[in-house]
Amino acid sequence: MTTMATTRRIPPLGGFSPTFLRLEFRRMLRNRRAVIFTLVMPSAFFLLFGSDGKYKTESAGHGNVTAYVMVSMAVYGAMIATTSGGAMVATERALGWSRQLRLTPLQPVAYVAVKVAVAMTMGLAAIVAVFVVGNLEGAELSFGRLLLCGVLGWSCTLVFAAFGLFMGYLLPSENVMQLLGPSLALLSFAGGLFVPLDQMSDVFANIAKFTPAYGVGVIARWPMEHDGNLGLAVVNVVLWVAVFVGGAAWRMSKDTKRV
Amino acid sequence: MNSSTPAVSIDGVVKRFGSVTAVDGLSLQIQPGEVVAFLGPNGAGKTTTVDMILGLSQPSEGSVQIFGGDARQAVALGRVAAVMQTGGLLKDFTVRETVELTASLFIPSRPVDEVLDRAGILDIGDRLVGKASGGQQQRLRFALALLSDPDLLILDEPTTGMDVQGRREFWHAIRSDAADGRTTVFATHYLEEADAYADRIVLVRKGKIVADGTAAEIKALSAGRTVRATLDQADTSALARIAGVDSVDVRGDSVLIHGSDSDEIARYLLNHTPARDLEITSRNLEDAFIALTGDDAQTPEGALA
Numbered sequence: 116m117t118t119m120a121t122t123r124r125i126p127p128l129g130g131f132s133p134t135f136l137r138l139e140f141r142r143m144l145r146n147r148r149a150v151i152f153t154l155v156m157p158s159a160f161f162l163l164f165g166s167d168g169k170y171k172t173e174s175a176g177h178g179n180v181t182a183y184v185m186v187s188m189a190v191y192g193a194m195i196a197t198t199s200g201g202a203m204v205a206t207e208r209a210l211g212w213s214r215q216l217r218l219t220p221l222q223p224v225a226y227v228a229v230k231v232a233v234a235m236t237m238g239l240a241a242i243v244a245v246f247v248v249g250n251l252e253g254a255e256l257s258f259g260r261l262l263l264c265g266v267l268g269w270s271c272t273l274v275f276a277a278f279g280l281f282m283g284y285l286l287p288s289e290n291v292m293q294l295l296g297p298s299l300a301l302l303s304f305a306g307g308l309f310v311p312l313d314q315m316s317d318v319f320a321n322i323a324k325f326t327p328a329y330g331v332g333v334i335a336r337w338p339m340e341h342d343g344n345l346g347l348a349v350v351n352v353v354l355w356v357a358v359f360v361g362g363a364a365w366r367m368s369k370d371t372k373r374v
Numbered sequence: 375m376n377s378s379t380p381a382v383s384i385d386g387v388v389k390r391f392g393s394v395t396a397v398d399g400l401s402l403q404i405q406p407g408e409v410v411a412f413l414g415p416n417g418a419g420k421t422t423t424v425d426m427i428l429g430l431s432q433p434s435e436g437s438v439q440i441f442g443g444d445a446r447q448a449v450a451l452g453r454v455a456a457v458m459q460t461g462g463l464l465k466d467f468t469v470r471e472t473v474e475l476t477a478s479l480f481i482p483s484r485p486v487d488e489v490l491d492r493a494g495i496l497d498i499g500d501r502l503v504g505k506a507s508g509g510q511q512q513r514l515r516f517a518l519a520l521l522s523d524p525d526l527l528i529l530d531e532p533t534t535g536m537d538v539q540g541r542r543e544f545w546h547a548i549r550s551d552a553a554d555g556r557t558t559v560f561a562t563h564y565l566e567e568a569d570a571y572a573d574r575i576v577l578v579r580k581g582k583i584v585a586d587g588t589a590a591e592i593k594a595l596s597a598g599r600t601v602r603a604t605l606d607q608a609d610t611s612a613l614a615r616i617a618g619v620d621s622v623d624v625r626g627d628s629v630l631i632h633g634s635d636s637d638e639i640a641r642y643l644l645n646h647t648p649a650r651d652l653e654i655t656s657r658n659l660e661d662a663f664i665a666l667t668g669d670d671a672q673t674p675e676g677a678l679a
Contacts, residue, residue: 123451123522124481134478137470145466213464215518217430218458219479221452289465 118372129222133231139233146357149199152296153241157192158248161185164309171253174192183340185249185266187308190240190335193272193329200234201279202291205293205363209287231276238272260338268335274327274352277359284366286364304330312343327355379442381526381557382427384394387436389422389581397580404559406525409552411572414559415667419581420561421459424530425631427559440526447587452480457515459530465504469495471513472503479595480522493517494543500518508535515543527551529560535568545571556662579637579667599636599656604647605629612655616642 126132143149164186175183180329204227207213216226246254283291283297303309305306306328312320323329324343330351333343397419404410412420425431426438429445436584440448448454450547462540463472463501473490477483483534490496493513496507503514512535529548533541534621549571562568568575569589577585577592585592598620608629619633631639636654643649 121454122482125450126479126481130479132478135475138467138475140473142464142466207462207464210464211463213466214458215462215515217474218428218449218519220452221479229594363537 125220129225130220133227134231137200138233139229140236144232144236148292151238152170152228152292153192153196153199153237154244157188157195157241157245160191160309161188161245161248162252164188165249166252171255176191177260177346178186178339179186179254181249181252182256182261183311183336185245186336186339187253187303187332188244189249189265189298189333190244190268190272191303191308192245193238193269194303194331195296196237196241196265197234197272197274197276198279198282198295198299199292200230200237200278202283202295203281204230205283205287205366206289206291210289211284214365231273234276234279235269235273239269242269247273247348255356256339263338264335267337268331271331271352272357274331274359275364277356281359282367284363287343293329303328305329306332307343308332309344324351327351327359332353379406380404380439381408381441382438382443383439384423384427384558385437385439387423387426387433387438388417389426389431392432396581397426398591399436400435400578400581402583402586403575404557405551409549409558409571409573410512410560410573411568412559413565413568413575413663414561415545415563418578421530422581424456424458424528424559424579424600430453434454448526452526453498454485454526455519455524455526455529456528457512457523457532459534463503463511463514465502467503468500469506469510470499470502473488473499473517476518477521481534482523483521484523487603488516490519492520492547494540494547497597506524509537509540512536513540513544516547523555526557526559529558531562532560533562533564541567563620565663570660577663577666585662590657592666593656593659594634595645598632598634600632600653601636601639601643602628602630602651602653604651605643605644605649607645608647611612612646613642660663 121272161184165181165188169225170180170184173180191193244267246261282295286294305326308325308328312323315323324347330348332346333348334352336342337345380403384400384402387397387400388395400419400423412423414420422431425444427440428449438445442455442458442583445454459665467475470486470490473486487496490499492598493512493516495517497508498510503511512532525594530551533544536544545567547557560572572589575585575587575589575592576583598618604627606627608624610622610624613619613629613631616631616633617638618635619631619639623630633639640652640654643652
């Protein structure tokens with residue numbers, strides 16, 4: 116014991132390490148429900164909504180309608196991945212795991228960084244999965260624009276990491292995603308990811324612009340087709356990030372008694 | 375390490391949660407190598423004190439020092455490790471993965487297999503934590519606490535959920551570490567564990583220390599001993615005047631004399647009366663525990679230091 120005492124050190128990067136990432140990925144992939152929800156369901160939804168034969172010949176901006184649906188569904192998939200990543204942080208806190216981790220040198224920032232890295236990687240996988248299925252199903256969009264759509268949609272879905280965190284704090288339970296899954300589908304519908312706004316009634320279309328998935332969808336599709344108002348979309352994303360981060364911070368501050 | 379630096383130094387600590395005072399002016403020093411039981415009823419302030427020793431919460435008043443320094447720093451360096459009552463585990467990690475993850479955070483760290491073996495769970499390393507029993511999960515927490523080879527080990531109700539066999543093995547491991555010089559502090563409400571495994575028992579009630587000493591000293595402190603003898607026509611007033619006697623009870627031809635100094639009582643009975651068949655019994659730790667921690671208990675004057 117005393118021989119070790121002289122060499123004890125704090126881990127580099129606050130504990131963020133390849134080992135930590137590897138173990139978290141392995142755990143994530145073991146969760147069959149999470150894999151199905153993020154990797155299979157968005158592609159299935161794409162096939163359901165976007166594989167209509169006539170979409171392939173209808174153009175939408177720089178691509179066809181199939182590609183339009185594909186980008187929207189990719190955003191939906193990434194939303195699910197990042198939301199569940201955010202919700203995991205709060206769930207693990209509720210389970211007392213964060214308290215167990217406080218007996219180690221792990222820095223909270225490093226912990227959140229691992230969670231974000233895992234959630235964003237899953238989000239990326241969801242986007243790639245939909246893009247692959249989409250291209251097999253005849254989506255037409257140049258590779259450069261496709262890449263740009265993917266990157267924009269991917270980074271904007273960080274909004275939903277904050278959403279997951281906030282909801283996880285509000286409903287701390289291991290099954291929080293069973294509630295959040297349908298909510299995300301509803302938000303995606305309301306935000307024009309499943310059905311474009313111009314196919315909704317005016318009232319619905321106006322309400323849609325204030326829901327959190329709207330901004331992300333418009334920004335992600337921007338390189339392909341300028342449908343909707345980019346300025347409004349950016350304001351939408353910024354405001355919802357503020358709401359969710361503020362909400363999560365508020366719940367967190369209520370919850371410091373026994374961390 | 376300076377040998378005169380206490381492992382734990384708690385000085386005049388008060389901890390309040392709103393209007394509730396959980397710890398009320400507690401001072402305690404624990405020297406390296408001691409095995410100390412923190413014994414008290416639920417709500418006595420044990421877990422709150424453990425939290426402050428680990429730096430998980432800050433005292434409202436007073437100070438806590440671990441090896442002469444900051445508690446959080448000691449935890450981060452792995453000098454202090456703990457098995458917490460409330461520390462959660464993730465069900466969808468395997469037992470081994472949980473240990474691997476924690477091991478990745480400590481530099482240096484003991485090998486994963488070694489701590490699994492010492493905690494007696496090497497054979498279930500690949501089992502999901504959610505499929506492990508309560509006792510196995512508790513052993514897993516113990517394995518995690520061993521990773522940094524800590525100088526000070528804090529155990530909060532460590533054997534909760536373990537069966538008798540598991541408990542015995544667990545304490546065997548703790549005692550063999552303690553023999554190697556590891557300071558161990560455990561909070562418990564199992565009297566027999568405190569009695570059997572601690573060098574020193576600190577009895578707490580309502581956030582205060584009500585007694586501090588060896589198990590034998592604590593028993594004697596509250597309880598004294600009862601001397602029973604066969605004695606016809608006992609002179610009860612004379613018996614009551616023996617030093618330290620607090621009660622004299624005549625039952626038929628038996629007399630029961632209770633007092634703090636059983637030797638003096640026995641000496642008097644044998645030298646000055648025709649008493650025979652002497653029996654001396656001490657109350658057990660449980661009686662002491664109830665006497666010292668019950669709601670109507672009074673803090674004994676001159677509690678052992």
